[in-house]
Structure formats: C-alpha cells, structure tokens
Amino acid sequence: MNEAVVWLDDGSPHSPRFNDRYRSRTGGLAQAASVFLAGCGLPQRWRDRTQFTVLETGFGLGLNFLTTWAAWEGDAQRCEHLHFVSVEAYPVAATDIVRNAQAPTPASEADAQLSARVQVLAQELARAWQDLTPGIHTLRFAQGQVQLTLAVGDVQATLKSLACVADAVYLDGFSPVLNPEMWSSTTLQDVARLCRPGTTLASYSVALSVRDDLKQFGFSVKKCPGLPPKRHRLQAVYSPP
Template identity: 35%
Template sequence: MSTTDPATDISAPGAQALDWHAGDMPYSLAFDDHFYCRTDGRLECGHVFLAGNGLPDRWRDGGDFSIGELGFGTGLNLCETWRQWRTTEKPAPARLSFTSFELYPMQRDDIARALSAWPEIAKERAALLARWPDAPTGHVVLDLADDLQLTVICGAALETLSAQERAMDAWFLDGFAPSRNPDMWSEALMAEVYRHTHPGGTFATYAAAGFVRRNLQAAGFSVTRSPGFAGKREMLSGQRSA
C-alpha cells in the first residue's frame, strides 16, 4: 500500500519527488526505489556501513575521523552514525566530520517524516531538523555538535566529488540500487572515491552487483564479499592499501 502526498515537481533543480509507502517509508519517483531497506533501515546502517567499515572500533583509538557518503537521502545514516559516535568511549578530543554528496536534497518535513520511525535516533533527528535549511543548495555545512560537523554537497556526485580535495577515512556507498541509478556506481565515480580515500581507508556498501565490484577493484580497492543485511546474500567492503 502507498499513500501519495503532492509530489515536488521533479523537473525543478534539486527537487526530490516522493511517494510514501506504508510505515512512512519514502520512495523516490526519480529512481523508482526505496531510500532504505524495508526491514529496518537503521539496523541496515549498523550492519553494512558501520560494521562494514570497522566502526565504531576504529574510533576507540581516538583522534579525528572523516566519513564520506554517496547519497545523503533522509539523513538516516548520519543520525545512526552520530548516535554510535556519541555513545562510543574514545580518548578526547576527537572530532567526526561527515561529508555527503546528494543530487536531490530532501525538504525538512520529508526528513522528519522519514526518520520518525526510530525513537533510538530522536535526539539526532531533532538536532538535524533544527539546523536543516529551508532550501538546501550548494554546500550545506552544519555544526551539529562540538565534535561533529555535517557537510552535504548538493549536485551530481561525480562532478562535486571531483572538485573536492579532502580524503576520507571511510566511505558509505549508499546510492540507489545499481540497476536504478548506474551513474552512482560508475567506474569514474569509484575512481574518485578511491582518490578521496586515505591510505588504509575503507568503504562499505549494500550493493553487490558484479559491475560495482569490478569498478571498485579497477579503482584500486581490495574488495571483500560478506553476508548482507536481512537475508540479502552479499554486501561489499574493502580497503585502499596505498
């Protein structure tokens, strides 16, 4: 069952046209896909993106840490990552920077609705919504806490990531399904992800399509296949060795 709200005009720059399925789950009309796993998106984040990158264990060594993400979407990965960062014991001072690349940034009310299913991240959701701009464009930089800065770079991922110089310690590759949005998993974009990864840095993704794995390997990552979330056969993770 789905309940359709008046959708944003998808032809408008930066707009996100949505349908809403049962349980306030947002569905992208542009990419014909759900924003997260229908079983439990928050637990999927923990299994795929956090555990797949060796987090939060890597934070316990202390120091600053940087995460890059392809596809900010509802902000669910940011909120669950922040929750685990906040509750992980680590030497002070330590600061987390979370940089996400998003073609169609969502509106505040849509983010609020999409994240309402998880009381576990109520604190993080409220802080994000309080600072989220009415019309997100360009570089959205939000100091969400003394030890956490969020940057959402609006625009096409290949173009915007190519223009950046900063490298990341870990990547969450969370675009829509490769069959629905192949540009988000292209060889050129995976090469840019590799270029923007520190030596020893990592990536993780729910996607396990053969061309995604090959593009990550061609970029230079070592790639490991492991069991996916909620019965999905595989996910991918890996590391930049040099």
C-alpha cells in the first residue's frame, strides 16, 4: 500500500506518520536546487565524468531526484551516466509525486524553465513507478543514461546492503527530532562507508549531533547561510585523515 500524504491548505505535502512536511513551505524546487545540488557542487562536479553517483536518504516525493535529472539534462557538459540511488521505507503514490512537482510559481525565468521540465519528468517517473515492494528497484530513463536505484526498506538495514560508491550525498530525512533514525550515528556511519575522498554531502539540517557525527566519520563540515525560512544549511566533504 502507498504511504499516505496529506495535502495541507497552503499546498504543502504532509506526512501523518512523521507529523512533518515533505518539503519547505517556500517550495521544494528552490530547496532541491540550492540546498542539495548547489550544496554538493552540482552541476560542476559531474562535468566531464563518465559516471556520477548521487546517494540520497529519503526519496519521498522524488523532487530532489527530478531536479537533479532536469539539471543534468540541461547541462551541455553533463556526465554520460547519472546514477541516483535513494533509500525509502514508505513509497508514496505516483499521483502524489506528480502533484508535488506542480510547485508554486517560481521567481525567475530560469526557475520557471526548471519547474516546467521537472513537471514533465515527474510524469515520466510516474509512468515507470510500479508496485514498490521492499528490495532494490531499478528504473531507467533517458535511453539508460539516467538510472534510479530505489532501495525500498528501512534506512539502517538498506544502507548496509548497498554497494555503490557515492560522489555526492543528499541527507533528506524528516526533521531529526521527528525522524531520528535517518540521522543516527549508525546511519551516518553507513553513509560514510559508501563515500570516497572528495564526496560532497548536503543537507538542510545543521543539527549539532549530525555535524558532530559527520566530523567523527571523516567529513569536513560547513554551516552555510540557508534558504529562508531556514537560517542555515549544511555542506560537507568526505576527507578522512
């Protein structure tokens, strides 16, 4: 059964299970672009690469994936293959993914173009969306150049079973207070295990425990100015001694 998503009066998607919103009130597209893509140094870091792998904790409504795919598609110097690996315990319905992609009116012309493209790609993702039983699901797009590996299961068990090497990591659980498992030491240590020196990591959360754990597991961590209403966002690079 698909995970329930409740659409609030202000248009934002809410999780009754975690009592939190799937994305910031100001729009998920801006958050995806500025917190996650820019926070991981994208699109620049995938340029002139054969393959680039993004690892995400929390696929949710797929907006980070769709925004990454749209940015890749619009980049003349994109890598040949984009591999997006995401962990999700509670997959939502395809209709919620499509509805979420219809974000509030973007501020700039560039944002409007990105938003229009994300809406088209959301339809494509919805067509490929199947009955997502626990386990690994591989969905291919763009003549196989974009691969989505959706690992359906609890984050802790699932990360342990993954064998990818991440070039960039998006940490995107619900708030650490409401969803502690997604930010636990065990989870972050397993994320670090899937990184290599130079892997970039981004998150909207700058919780002290998250920063401390990331440092302990080999990341150099920076607290950067955030996207309003958030005051800060997190940027890190895996640089073990």
